Amino acid sequence: MTALYKDANRPVSERVADLLARMTPEEKFAQMHALWLVLDEHGEHRERTDLSDEFAGVSAQAALAQRLKLGVGQITRPLGTHIVDAKRGVRAANRLQKTLVEETRLGIPALFHEECLVGLLCKDATLFPSSLNYGSTWDPQLIKRAAWHIGQEARSTGCKQGLAPVLDVSRDVRWGRTEETFGEDPWLVGVMACAYVEGLQGEKGDMLATLKHYVGHSFSEGARNHAPVHLGFCELNDTFLLPFEMAVKMAKAGSLMPAYHDIDNQPGHSDHFLLTTLLREQWGFDGIIVADYGGVSLLHQHHGISHDAAESAALSFNAGLDVELPKDDCARHLAQAVERGLISMAKVDEIVARVLTVKFRLGLFEHPYTDEQGIRLQSDDTRQVARDVATRSLTLLENNGILPLSGTPRVAVVGPTADDPLALLSGYSFPVHLIISDMLEETTQVTTPLAALRKQLGEENVRYAKGCHIIEKRMAGAPVFPGDASGKPMQQSPVSMDQRLIPEAVRVAQESDVVIACVGDLAGLFQSGTVGEGSDTDSLTLPGVQQQLLEALVATGKPVVVVMTGGRPYNLQGLETRVAAWMMAWAPGQEGGHAIADVLTGRAEPQGRLVVSVPKSAGAMPYYYNHKLKSGGTPYAFHFGSRYPFGYGQSWTQFEYGQPVLLTPEVPIEGDIRLQVRVKNVGERSGNEVVQIYVRDNVASMVRPVKELKAFQRVALSPGKSATLTFTLPVDMLNFTRRDGKRIVEAGEFELQVGASSADIRGRVTVSVTGETRVLPQQWKMLSHCEVNDSQ
Structure with a gap:
């Protein structure tokens, strides 16, 4: 006789109740966490081990095969963990799913999640522009289409939950994760977030979007990653909670992720008021809450509000968490937590019921496997949407009339970002996020500005000089994973200060009619780049010697058009009125070179408008247009304010x-x-x-x-x-x-x-x-x- 929970015709609530009644405590605990595995198509799966194990304090665990017999809630990034062909990756994921569905007592399938903020985090997936680009389009329907295409690529590889979008409201652009935000206005962030969620989840709702980082992550002390947030509830609600409220109530987001920091001494992963009282009881959220990677273990490892992993697990799950990610650092101690009276089995049942409800809603029990012949990445339609977003997000800040370029000028394309594919990508793009020393072979689908300009203007009309380096050799990761660095060597800046390439760039400029100076930053996790998660800054001067390069180019007397790419705005240190033009391109993705060339040559119009103000200096930070009257100080501070404010952008017309x-x-x-x-x-x-x-x-x-x-x-x-x-x-x-x-x-x-x-x-x-x-x-x-x- 078929168990009731396997009958797709029965109501989800009945199926959940039936399955829950059949589960042992250990099988329930297994649904409350993920496993982070390097999957193998022959079933020789292994656990991922790296610096994050030190971060999470992981010790030796039971044999993986034995643990899988209990089932598992989620599998972390099956295709986004290492470089694997999508078809092989799907085949390996299916092999694991077969073990869970056909070789365990209850046959509960796992839910696979991936990062997908700027496209699916998977080899050969389309590399979309950054969230700052999304916001700069001021076009929610375009962003909904982009998210829909990202969702289609994700679905085709078996992904059922995307860890996006980011709803943090930018307050201080020194923060490395500024690139992940839609901008500095809470309502606009909410509008764009709703569009993204609706696009990603689709009309059927067969995929979960994940709202993050709940909440206030972007207003950290000193704009430093993980740092405390100092906010009262009124400002928290009006500015930082508003986008989440919009995406929960209007877009019906299926999942949410707390943030690493504490607000007024209360860490996000143990905040019952935010996770349960407000989110579930007042807003009516009925999805699942998943931990940010390692966030549960930080309660005892960094925040010091619990004694050990069992207590951290109890604090988080009692507060409202449903699934620990990326693995079971603390959830594996749930039996001990129950035995110590830290959490009740009634609470465990409540949580597991939510996890199972989501799995039934997504149709995982009826369709646990992915068709490896149905994978569709880099379709023409998807690439076109990525190009549309890139093109419509380009924001023109200065133009003395030189743009658009006319005729067939001799053009010098100069700068460290002109021919670097990684310079067009943000931190959650596949080639960047893996923090592998040399990922250039994974960027063949990226068109750089140099390549696009050569194609449009003719090879004979374009000369190139790099001018300087930002980082001479991309290295894997900082020596310390996010958190306390006490007793460990401090990270040295990888930024190059070598000026030896500048004279050659000046020579090339002097032999040309116009100079296209491509400058900016490089995304990289935890100080492996100049922007991105854990790559915060103390300055708004261009990294390295790029300012010296620009000054040398302007000194030639040739008209200099600055094209700035990256994840935060930088100043030109007084060159703003001396350059011929200045265009902000953010991180425009794989089609970014085409978009930049199209706008420079007039094939397209600069349609972008700023969603983060460009502060006069780092001393103005935190700065945002919707500040209070007294924010500028009394008397009004001379360094406060922005030359290029929120909403600003020039066009070809008036x-x-x-x-x-x-x-x-x-x-x-x-x-x-x-x-x-x-x-x-x-x-x-x-x-x-x-x-x-x-x-x-x-x-x-x-x-x-x-x-x-x-x-x-x-x-x-x-x-x-x-x-x-x-x-x-x-x-x-x-x-x-x-x-x-x-x-x-x-x-x-x-x-x-x-x-x-x-x-x-x-x-x-x-x-x-x-x-x-x-x-x-x-x-x-x-x-x-x-x-x-x-x-x-």
């Missing part, structure tokens, strides 16, 4: 804004604000404009930011054409968090600012909101809308 018209001068506190503005292309070329609506709360019962983005709309116009944009903003969106933790909206006057950036405000109107202070319900209105009517 746009004229009409005076905004408030269609609803007075609005009830439960109503909608309606605003209309006319925009006209007054230039000679077609172009895109991103019309932005900011709100300032003139008087509130608590301190509010100087302005906050509440709506935006991209509009494309031909020369001389105009369009009328009608925005609808729910009054709900004017909320803030009161001291009792509730989101409220107060009556009063609010200034609506219509602009081309957060600093370029073209018109202002004031709306009066009437009524009594309103506490928002659980499902409040989080999105504004815009209707576009074209006219002559």
Whole structure:
């Protein structure tokens, strides 16, 4: 007789209850963790061992075959752990799944997860642009398409959970993980996150997106990885929790991951209020919570709030965690934790029920295997979307008229990032994330700016000189895994200070009509690069001797076009007004070279708008446009502020804004604000404009930011054409968090600012909101809308 839990026609809740009743405690514990294995298609699987074992404090464990007989909740990165052909990797994963499904007592399949923030972390998968590029498009539907394509590649390899997107709100660009964020505005981060989640999970919801890093990870002390976060709940809720709330309530994200840090002395992996009270009970989240890699063991290893692994496991699982990743460093002590009274079997049953519910929902019991003939990576459609994202994210900061290039000029392409495929990739791209010394053979699908410019302008018109190195030899990893370095050698900077290549670059520049200077940084985990996870900085000067290179190039008198790639904005140290043009390309992925060449030559328009401000100096940090009035100090600090603010970006044309018209001068506190503005292309070329609506709360019962983005709309116009944009903003969106933790909206006057950036405000109107202070319900209105009517 077939067990009830194996009957796909029965309700999921009945199947879960039936299976749970059949499980031994050890089989339940096995569902509460992952295993990190190097899989083998012949079944000779082995555990992954490296520096992370020292980080997690792992000791000798029981034989893998014996442990697998109990089942396992997840398998960590089956294709993203080492260099393996996708077909062989899938075959090996199927071999492991066969063991779990056909050779264990209950036949519970494992869920395979992979990283997929910038494309599936797998050999030969499409290498997408970074999250900063995603945000810079200001095009949620494009990002939804990109995530959909990433999801399709992931599904085709058997991945059922992607550890993305990142919802951290950028506050200090010195932080190495700035490249993983959608930018510095919490609402825009939420909008982009919802688009990404909806695209990745798809209409069927047969894959889980994972919201991370919950929460406030990006506002760490000194912008240092893992450092404490100093925030009260009001600011935490208004800025950092908002994107998570949006993605949970509107996009129905299937999973969430806590962060490594502590907030007000409470580590994220043991925070019952955030993981259970707020997330599950108040927001209604019904997915699974998975640990950040090693995050549970940090409770005793680094935070010092528990005595040992068993207590750390109990703290995390009691707080709301469902699955320990990447393996069972602490979960393997759950029997001991139960015996010591640290966690109850009732709590274990509650957790395992959630894990099993997700597996049933995903259809794993009915379809545990992956068709190795169905793997589809690097399709033409997927590559095109990656190129579209790269192209539409390129942001022009300066242009004295030299761009787009015209005719057939002699071009000097100079700089350390001009012909380095790794320079176009962010830290969670496959070739970068593995931290292998030489991964160039894994970047053959990447087109560099030099290669693309040679193709478009002709080999005979392009000369190249590297000019300098950023890092001469990419080495594997820092000597210390993230955390305390006491008693161990400190990491020495790998950045090159060698200036010997600069004279050759100057010579090449002097023999050319225009110089394309490609500069920036190199992503690399834990100080193996200049940006990325664990690669934080204390300066916003270009790494190494790139500034000296730029100064030497400008001194030639030739027009210098700066193309900056990387994961954070850098200053040009006074060269901003002396270069001919400056374009921010971020980490545009494998198609980035084509995108850069297309914009430089005028085949495409620079459509990007900044989603992180470019601070005047590191001394301005933390800096973000939506700061409070007193953030600049008193008197206003000369070094505070940004030359290139949030929302800024030039085009090939110019746009004229009409005076905004408030269609609803007075609005009830439960109503909608309606605003209309006319925009006209007054230039000679077609172009895109991103019309932005900011709100300032003139008087509130608590301190509010100087302005906050509440709506935006991209509009494309031909020369001389105009369009009328009608925005609808729910009054709900004017909320803030009161001291009792509730989101409220107060009556009063609010200034609506219509602009081309957060600093370029073209018109202002004031709306009066009437009524009594309103506490928002659980499902409040989080999105504004815009209707576009074209006219002559």
